[in-house]
Amino acid sequence: MVKQNTLFYGDNLDILRNREYFPDACVDLIYLDPPFNSSRSYNVLFKDESGSDSEAQITAFEDTWHWGRTSRDTLHDLIHDTEYQVSKAMEALHNLIGENQMMAYLVMMAARLVELHRVLKPTGSLYLHCDPTASHYLKIILDAIFGPTNFRNEIIWRRTRAHNDARLTRYGAIHDVIFFYTKTDEWTYNKIFLERDADAPKTHDLYQHTDGKLYRKGDCTAPGGRGPRYEWNGHVRNWRFTQEEAKRLEKEGKIVYSRTGMPRVLRPVEPSRGPQLQDIWTDIDPPNSGSTEILGYPTQKPLSLLERII
Secondary structure (H helix, E strand, O other): OOOOOOOOOOOOHHHHHOOOOOOOOOEEEEEEOOOOOOOOOHHHHOOOOOOOOOOOOOEOOEOOOOOOHHHHHHHHHHHHOOOOOHHHHHHHHHHHHOOOHHHHHHHHHHHHHHHHHHHEEEEEEEEEEEOOOOHHHHHHHHHHHHOHHHEEEEEEEEOOOOOOOOOOOOOOOOEEEEEEEEOOOOOOOOOOEEEOOOOHHHOOOEEEOOOOOEEEEEEOEOHHHOOOEEEEOOEEEEEOOOHHHHHHHHHOOOEEEOOOOOEEEEEEOOOOEEEEOOOEEOOOOOOOOOOOOOOOOOOOOOHHHHHHHO
8 A cells, every 4th residue: 555655656557556555545646747759740749650569668768659559458448448538538539639659648648647536635636747749638638537627727837948049930938837636626735925026125016114014005995896885085985994994094004095095905014925826937947957956867857846846
């Protein structure tokens, strides 16, 4: 049986299917970075393959998927022997894409995602790291297995800053995609806050009060037209506060006014804490040539990226 805090490496499907080692609902978090050679020509990826000699294989430093007997048998199992909507999705993708390296890759990914969904706890999460070469196909498979309502985010990770190549005749591809799914609508999520930018006090919604402390200027109007309606400093609105509360906040110096006279309420700000992390990550760079992390793997991900997800 899998032990607490166990990390599972590799893509051995037989081990993953072993219910003695991986019983149902035993894993809190899954991150997978499935290998895929995105630099290969689309003419190669979508070219029909024939014969049964080439199997779907992966070696340590080479992303090579081929359509063959293993892919064909696995697709048959997915279509006929699974209880998921993925059977319909895989049949449709097979009709659309044909029998080629791309389809072989998607078949092998679907077989693993079915098992990963099985072992994930009801409160668990899955992060699938890919790139735009196959992300749109993978999302269809993920929706079919996890359910479209359990899709939480498409995270964009800027993996490099620029491609200064004079031969480029398209926009530089500098990002990866990370799909965030949960098994149910009740999942474990820990909010992450970025460090505040040194220039943040200069932004329009931050205010340094006479007490020397930093505050954020918040909206006083009530959302959705709720709240008491009255005139406040020349503006008639539905407000978040009663007139008595508004007068108290003014007396305490917690209300400031914009140039148009609109009241703004001051909320304390932790100086070192910036905004909550959003779905575009530009603050984590890949390991550079001088990094002690470098292992020589061409698509190696930085430790800080995994630490954030964990």
